[in-house]
Amino acid sequence: MRRRVTVSGLAAISRAIGGGGTSAISVTHPRLPQRALCGASYSTTNCNLQWLSSPGLADCLVPSGPSVVNGVAGTRFLSAAATSAAKEAPRPEKFSPKDVVLYQYEACPFCNKVKAFLDYYKIPYDIVEVNPISKKEIKWSDYKKVPILKVDGEQMVDSSDIIDRLFQRIHADNPVVDGDEVRKWRGWVDNHLVHVLSPNIYRTTSEALESFDYITTHGNFSFTERIIAKYTGAAAMYFVSKKLKKKHNITNERAALYEAAETWVDALKGRQFLGGLNPNLADLAVFGVLRPIRHLKSGRDMVEHTRIGDWYTLMESAVGKSVRTKAEKS
Numbered sequence: 001m002r003r004r005v006t007v008s009g010l011a012a013i014s015r016a017i018g019g020g021g022t023s024a025i026s027v028t029h030p031r032l033p034q035r036a037l038c039g040a041s042y043s044t045t046n047c048n049l050q051w052l053s054s055p056g057l058a059d060c061l062v063p064s065g066p067s068v069v070n071g072v073a074g075t076r077f078l079s080a081a082a083t084s085a086a087k088e089a090p091r092p093e094k095f096s097p098k099d100v101v102l103y104q105y106e107a108c109p110f111c112n113k114v115k116a117f118l119d120y121y122k123i124p125y126d127i128v129e130v131n132p133i134s135k136k137e138i139k140w141s142d143y144k145k146v147p148i149l150k151v152d153g154e155q156m157v158d159s160s161d162i163i164d165r166l167f168q169r170i171h172a173d174n175p176v177v178d179g180d181e182v183r184k185w186r187g188w189v190d191n192h193l194v195h196v197l198s199p200n201i202y203r204t205t206s207e208a209l210e211s212f213d214y215i216t217t218h219g220n221f222s223f224t225e226r227i228i229a230k231y232t233g234a235a236a237m238y239f240v241s242k243k244l245k246k247k248h249n250i251t252n253e254r255a256a257l258y259e260a261a262e263t264w265v266d267a268l269k270g271r272q273f274l275g276g277l278n279p280n281l282a283d284l285a286v287f288g289v290l291r292p293i294r295h296l297k298s299g300r301d302m303v304e305h306t307r308i309g310d311w312y313t314l315m316e317s318a319v320g321k322s323v324r325t326k327a328e329k330s
């Protein structure tokens with residue numbers, strides 16, 4: 001059956017991939033029809049705009065295996081230290097669910113956090129790509145956001161909560177999820193890092209188009225939705241990102257992204273991972289939200305102009321190939 005693309009549908013797309021988690025912003029740019037941004041609610045000027053994000057996208061966009069990374073002074077090859085560090089990822093022995101299904105938007109950062117966790121712990125999962133307009137794939141649930149994870153029929157929601165619950169099952173003998181340091185940096189990802197990403201990926205019209213090309217190519221859109229979403233969404237999010245910038249007191253979005261990357265490298269204090277020789281939940285969270293942008297212009301710039309590249313490459317290696325199954329469930 002053909003889906004009709006409506007103005008409210010486009011708003012839903014913007015909400016689905018827009019910025020800032022649960023933050024609400026008022027969209028008042030005179031040239032932008034507010035309905036085009038605000039989805040289901042025609043009467044409100046408040047849009048719940050989450051930023052664009054995606055973890056599973058990594059499967060499609062992030063080249064796997066050690067590769068060339070860009071350094072500050074130009075292109076350089078991955079350092080020997082970086083290639084040698086990644087250890088075999090742990091395989092959960094006492095936790096081996098038979099049927100794990102992730103309901104997601106491919107470019108959603110929160111979904112990508114969950115995917116990074118599942119990939120690292122080698123818990124195979126199926127993907128159901130949710131249409132951000134109709135959301136018909138999650139009609140069965142009371143929870144109206146993604147990610148939703150179904151583990152042998154049990155529903156889990158909210159990325160951090162999902163990860164905590166899975167972690168506790170994997171480490172049943174020692175189910176302490178976070179120490180202070182891990183808690184602090186996981187909070188930093190949700191409360192700071194994700195807010196910096198949106199203004200960056202929609203910074204210029206060409207970057208907004210690049211981002212929407214990625215989103216609409218990898219998301220669950222009909223042909224017509226894809227074309228309309230790409231151009232309308234890019235235009236909308238270009239303006240919205242300026243609002244997000246203001247809301248989060250960002251004056252220079254690239255500087256803020258570089259600063260976040262450097263802050264993270266400083267937090268490592270010379271360790272390969274925040275977790276030491278192996279990634280911990282904070283490493284996985286940072287990696288998860290950065291993975292969808294890594295090969296967009298903002299991500300390329302970030303790796304070129306900061307010291308984050310070596311850690312990122314180690315993470316790629318540690319997380320390994322995606323363990324999502326090929327077939328998409330419907």
Ligand SMILES: N[C@@H](CCC(=O)N[C@@H](CS)C(=O)NCC(=O)O)C(=O)O
Binds near residue numbers: 021
């Ligand atoms: N705190 C939640 C936030 C989840 C969230 O905001 N997801 C967005 C997509 S990135 C969403 O589903 N928004 C509702 C919508 O698309 O209508 C989490 O960590 O999972």
